[in-house]
Every structure is written in C-alpha cells, then in structure tokens.
Amino acid sequence: MLLLIAPAPLLQIEPGRWALEEKFASGMKLHCEAWPGKVRVLLRRPVGFQAGDSLPDTEGWFELALMEPGQPPEPAHLRGASVICASADMHELYGLPALIERPAQKLVYAVEYPLETQLQILRLDRQMGVLRKLRSAVWHLGQERRRRQAFRVADGVQANGWPAAESYGGLNANLLMYLDGRMTADLFATPEDMATRAERLRSGAPLRIVHSGRLEPLKGAQDLLPFARALRALGVDFTLDIYGDGSLAEGVRQGLADPGLQGRVRLHRPVPFRSGLVPILRREADLFLSCHRQSDPSCSYIEAMGCGLPVGGYDNRMWRGLLGESGAGLLVPMGRYAALAAGIAGWDRDREDLIAKASAALTYAQAHGFEQEFGLRMQQLRALKAG
Incomplete structure (x- = not known):
C-alpha cells in the first residue's frame, strides 16, 4: 500500500x-493508476466535520482517512503501508520516522517551501504586525x-524546484x-501556434504581455502597473492582460484609470486553466510577465513556457535555476520593475531574440511535462517498495 x-x-x-x-482528486487517480497496489490518502479533518458526515466518493480508486488537525498521525493510520509519502510542509509530520515500522515501511518527504520561502511569505504578509511576525519567524x-532532522533519516526526499x-x-x-x-502532452503549443506568433511579431504588431496568478504582495502584484508605466515611458507599443484576483485586485483596478494605461492594461477574473488560460497563452500572448518576490x-x-512563451521575471531562486537551464527568458534584480521593463523593451527591438527564446521555452517545457515529472516521482516510490 502507498500512503x-x-x-x-x-x-x-x-x-x-x-x-x-x-x-487533487484528478491527481489521486493518476497515483492509483501508477502504483501497483492499494492507495490510502490521509488528510486533516476539517473544522466543522462531524462524526457521520459523508466523505467524498472516491469511486474505489483509493481509501480516504482523516486525522485531527495539528496532530500527528496515529499508528493505525500507517498500518499496512509499505511506502509513505508525506508533505514536509505539514509540521505535524516531522515525527513520522519514530512511528514507522522499519524495515517494512519506507518514508519519503515531499517539500515545496524551504525556510527561505516561508520567511519571505511572512515578511510580505500585510495582515501581521511586527511582533507577530517575529514570533512566527522564531517558530x-x-x-x-x-x-x-526528519529529512536526514527518511528514505527519500522529493523537492519541488530549485529552492x-x-x-x-x-x-x-x-x-x-x-x-x-499541469502541462500534459495535449496542452503544449503547436507548431502552428508558434509560427503564427512569430509571423505576428515580425510584422511589428504591439507586444502582447500576459500575467496570471494571485494578486498578492508575495506574487509582486504591486509591481504590475509601475512596470506598465515604465514600459510605456520607453515608447513600447504593448498590451498587458492580467488574469487573477486577490487582496491587491482593487488597487490594480483603480490604477487602470491612469490615462497612460487605458486600453493597454486590462484586468480579468481568473479563468479555468485547461479551457481558458492555456488557449489564451498559446494564441493571444507573446511573453509572460512574472513579478514573484x-x-x-x-x-x-513552466506552464507559460509550455505555451511557447518566454518569461521576464525577478531574480528569485526558482526562476534563476529555471532560466539557467532553459535560456527561455530574462532575469532582473528583485523588485526592479523598471529594469524588467527595459529588458522587455529590448525584446521589442530584437524580436528575433524573443522568437528564439519562445522556441527554447517550449523545448524545455516539453521535456518536463506533467507525465515526465510525475513519472519520475512514482518511479522513486516504486523503487523503494521493490527494495
């Protein structure tokens, strides 16, 4: 059993x-298809859940179990599992090495947010005061x-990205x-998409820039309009379409009244990924703007790159590593939206470079599609089971 x-x-x-x-449900079905045995999923019991409440129908794909929020799993939750893959972003799971039965059970942690990222999120949280941030940082x-300590004694670690x-x-x-x-093989930009975009860019048409994501300080949403003003001041003919919502959405919406941005910058509600965002990125955009702080x-x-888009972004550890391997964009110092505008203005003057980076973006993303990356993760887990 995989837990x-x-x-x-x-x-x-x-x-x-x-x-x-x-x-999550779709991802679980894929886990079940790739694992040669039973699968159990252990989630936190949500606030308000009562004994006798109806759990989701998993259609027999996997067994669903609940644990108390903030509490570590009980031995009964682990019973019968040969491989346990646990989220390292849940602090209550760091005691698992003491609970598993060696050598019959193997433990792998999956981690997304290292300490650096957690502290960055904390620093950019506008809802917390200084003292509360300090206490949280110490925690x-x-x-x-x-x-x-848990990573050192685990049987494996799966790390999402360079950070x-x-x-x-x-x-x-x-x-x-x-x-x-989320880029599966059927979602990547086609040769026709790439040729149409390249032809349009060579015609001298305005640059079509797209940003999508939560409009929050940690995502750099506060830099979107200053970036647009800086790009306009450089004389670049462009449009910027922003897809997202969040705590900064109203401020972005009010900023669109700026005469220099009217008709150039547009704010849209979030759209479904597969049926909405992917077609937009493939057919209505020339590059992707990321201001992640x-x-x-x-x-x-990687999803924008899979749609054939180069990326302009800040020098964070994720984009630095991805750009270093792919060569599919440009990078400027953190928070320097004027430098980001200058870099994209350079692309406006040298559109052949923009087209070449679009090709590099797609090639790299196709080598790291969902099927390939998911396959590597499952291969690691299956190897532990076999061992």
Whole structure:
C-alpha cells in the first residue's frame, strides 16, 4: 500500500457532505493508476466535520482517512503501508520516522517551501504586525530544525524546484528534484501556434504581455502597473492582460484609470486553466510577465513556457535555476520593475531574440511535462517498495 499524507483540503458542499478539490482528486487517480497496489490518502479533518458526515466518493480508486488537525498521525493510520509519502510542509509530520515500522515501511518527504520561502511569505504578509511576525519567524526556525532532522533519516526526499532542492540537497542521498506543473502532452503549443506568433511579431504588431496568478504582495502584484508605466515611458507599443484576483485586485483596478494605461492594461477574473488560460497563452500572448518576490516553486513559469512563451521575471531562486537551464527568458534584480521593463523593451527591438527564446521555452517545457515529472516521482516510490 502507498500512503499519501497531504495538506489538501476537504470542501463542504452542504451540511454533512464533503468533497475533494477537483485538481487533487484528478491527481489521486493518476497515483492509483501508477502504483501497483492499494492507495490510502490521509488528510486533516476539517473544522466543522462531524462524526457521520459523508466523505467524498472516491469511486474505489483509493481509501480516504482523516486525522485531527495539528496532530500527528496515529499508528493505525500507517498500518499496512509499505511506502509513505508525506508533505514536509505539514509540521505535524516531522515525527513520522519514530512511528514507522522499519524495515517494512519506507518514508519519503515531499517539500515545496524551504525556510527561505516561508520567511519571505511572512515578511510580505500585510495582515501581521511586527511582533507577530517575529514570533512566527522564531517558530519557523524551530520547525526547520525538526524538518532537517526528519529529512536526514527518511528514505527519500522529493523537492519541488530549485529552492527546495538547493536547501536540502545535502541532507539525503535519495533526493529527487522535480518541476510541478499541469502541462500534459495535449496542452503544449503547436507548431502552428508558434509560427503564427512569430509571423505576428515580425510584422511589428504591439507586444502582447500576459500575467496570471494571485494578486498578492508575495506574487509582486504591486509591481504590475509601475512596470506598465515604465514600459510605456520607453515608447513600447504593448498590451498587458492580467488574469487573477486577490487582496491587491482593487488597487490594480483603480490604477487602470491612469490615462497612460487605458486600453493597454486590462484586468480579468481568473479563468479555468485547461479551457481558458492555456488557449489564451498559446494564441493571444507573446511573453509572460512574472513579478514573484518569493522563491516559491511556482508552476506558472513552466506552464507559460509550455505555451511557447518566454518569461521576464525577478531574480528569485526558482526562476534563476529555471532560466539557467532553459535560456527561455530574462532575469532582473528583485523588485526592479523598471529594469524588467527595459529588458522587455529590448525584446521589442530584437524580436528575433524573443522568437528564439519562445522556441527554447517550449523545448524545455516539453521535456518536463506533467507525465515526465510525475513519472519520475512514482518511479522513486516504486523503487523503494521493490527494495
């Protein structure tokens, strides 16, 4: 049996009835198809869940179990599992090495957010005061010691992206770095998409820039309009379409009244990934703008690249590593939106370079599609079972 312990939420659809997020449920079906045996999923019991409430119908794909929020799993939760894959972003799981039955059970941690990213998120949180941030930072430091100790004795670690891989690479000999994303083989930009975009760029048409994601400080949403003003001041003819929502959305919306931005910058509600965002990126965009102020393993980079788009972004550890391997964009110092505008203005003058980087983006993303990256993760787990 494969046991997955994840932070995925249960969603209440009506009193007494709960459902899984669609993305998580779809991912679980893939796990079940790739694992040669039974699969159990252990989630936190949500607030308000009562004994007798109806759990989601998993259609026999996997067994669903619940544990108390904030509490470590009980031995009964682990019973029967040969491989346990646990989220290292759940601090209550750092005691698992003491609970598993050696050598019959193997333990792998999956990590997305290293300490650096957690502290960046904390620093950019506008809802917390200074003292609360300080207390939270001290707590994170304490949990980091527990996390690193758990990684050292685990049978493997799966690190999502360069920030996590670089932070923990020396702790476990069986560390696998992967790139999380939703680009399946059927979603990548086609040769026709690429040719049409290249022809349009060579015609001198205005640059079509797209940004998507949560409009929050940690995602750099506060830099979107200043970037647009800086690009306009450089004389670049462009449009910027922003897809997303969040705490900064109203400020962005009000900023669109700027006469210099009217008709150039447009704010849209979030759209479905497969049926909405992917067609837009493939057919209505020339490049992707990322202003992420944190080193999170955002899938936005690799997904935009899979749609054939070069990326302009800040010098965070994720984009630095991805750009270094792919050559599919440009990078400027953190928070320097004027430098980002200058770099994209350079692309406006040298569109052949923009077209070449679009090709590099697609080629790299196709080598790291969902099927390949998911396959590597499952291969690591199956190898532990066989061992």
